[in-house]
Amino acid sequence: MANNPSLIGRFTRGLWSENPVTVLLLGMCPALAVSNSGVNGLAMGLASTFVVVCASSLVSIIRRLVPGEVRIPTYIVIIAGFVTLADLFLKAYFPEVAKQLGPYVPLIVVNCMIMGRAEFFASKHKLLPSIFDAFGTGIGFTWVLVILGSIREILGSGSIFNYVILSEEVFVPWVVMILPAGAFISLGLMIGLINYFKLRAEDKAL
């Protein structure tokens, strides 16, 4: 880790070079389970971003007060509090989306991406870097989920963000893309492609 990277650097790291899904392979469960449409991916991504930013900030503020022995339970309680907030907010204002996401909103509590940020970054850094780091991670998580969800939605239901772009007459939807198998296939191919371009860029740089 660089000694004192800029705040912007903290932010962009989560977007690409240490993207939680495509590089660190954290938060796989929501990434695979709720990325069956663009809207679901966006909602899950934004809810997770909210939780990770709030939880990281709070953990960073109280980092000197928490004894090392009980830090993990403390983080979980903090994360669970914010997850409850997000859950209730979604249920109140976006009941349709909340219904679609089902149990996966409460399950954000155990999203290891959030725990990872709290444990490895926020508990050792000041408030501002922690916020930027968490925000970058959350946005990185969100864009992957939105793209993944859009790909699966286009192929699986012929629509994007619920707007039908491929009607049934022109295109017979690939049912598999909405099923779990489609999630594994598309995420695997996506990570493979990203790694391919990364390696090629590194080869050229040398």
Add this chain to the structure above:
Amino acid sequence: MTEDINKTEKTELPKPEASALPPKKKAKPKAADAVPEVPGLVVSSSPHFLNTESVPGIMHNVILALLPACLVSIYFFRFDALILIVTCLFACLLTEYLCLKFRGKPIVIYDGSAAITGILLALTLPPSFPLYGAVIGSVFAIAIGKQIFGGLGLNIFNPALLGRAFLQATYPVLITTWTEPATIGTVDGVTAATPLALMKFEGIASDHLTLFFGNTAGSLGETSAVILLLGGLYLRYKGYINWKLPLGYLGAMALTGAFFYFLDSQKYPDPLFHLLTGGAMLGAWFMVTDMVTTPVTNLGQWIFAITAGIIAVIIRNLGGLPEGVMYSILLMNSFVPLLNRWTRPRVFGKGLTVETKGGTS
């Protein structure tokens, strides 16, 4: 000094041998060329067993064995079958070409492995299947099923079956829409249920003889058991397939089928029905015997084939799908690395506890 000795050996020894002995007729493998032939003494590094067969040679024979099945399916389903086989064939070859090009590997599409995948995939599809679906399945079979793992010899799953499984999940309706063979109906494209579906959902058994010759609805290669059997026996005759695999698979299917039949002969079909319907013959002779995706040890092959046969009948009789051959083979494919490890034969002389009483170490 050493160079001189080598030279004299090389120049002196082989020559008298070559003139004294009559020229041997067996084809001499390239690797052994460098070693001078001395009767009774051959010094070479492993492998010591060599034969002249190559991957393309075997693959072309497999294609030859599949040809009768293709012709019969064309006879039964006419133009539908022909165009489907040709589409799958060319889609597979093209995908293979593009993948190899992209990966910067030598273009080996003429070795026939991609062609076999295409033909096998076509034979597992219903005749009315749309061509764009066949192309998608072919691309998936070659690109995801084979090339992503590193190409021929490194794939975990049988590519044709993987393509078929993908299509099954992608177009669940289209892939279960069957048409009657053109030899039965006077009108083209009459939808009909397969014998397996008839049995499963309506409890109607089909006549064994009809199933044997294949004048029924079904996938291209599902209908005629006798032709597939002939193709398989040809491969067995050429020695390309191990008899344990089809025998274990079909035997396990028959025994498991018999077990269910004796439990409730009204509900479950008889064992012969299991062997003659669906993909049993195609799977047993051409997919269970795939050299890449089956275990290499004898015991492993028995376990592989028998377990797959049992799973196939269990899916047919108890599962939600009428046909279980595809998933049974794919499921067991994933166990192949484990089976290879578990059934590794004992290396000669190793693993034995030799009692050495007061002997030297």
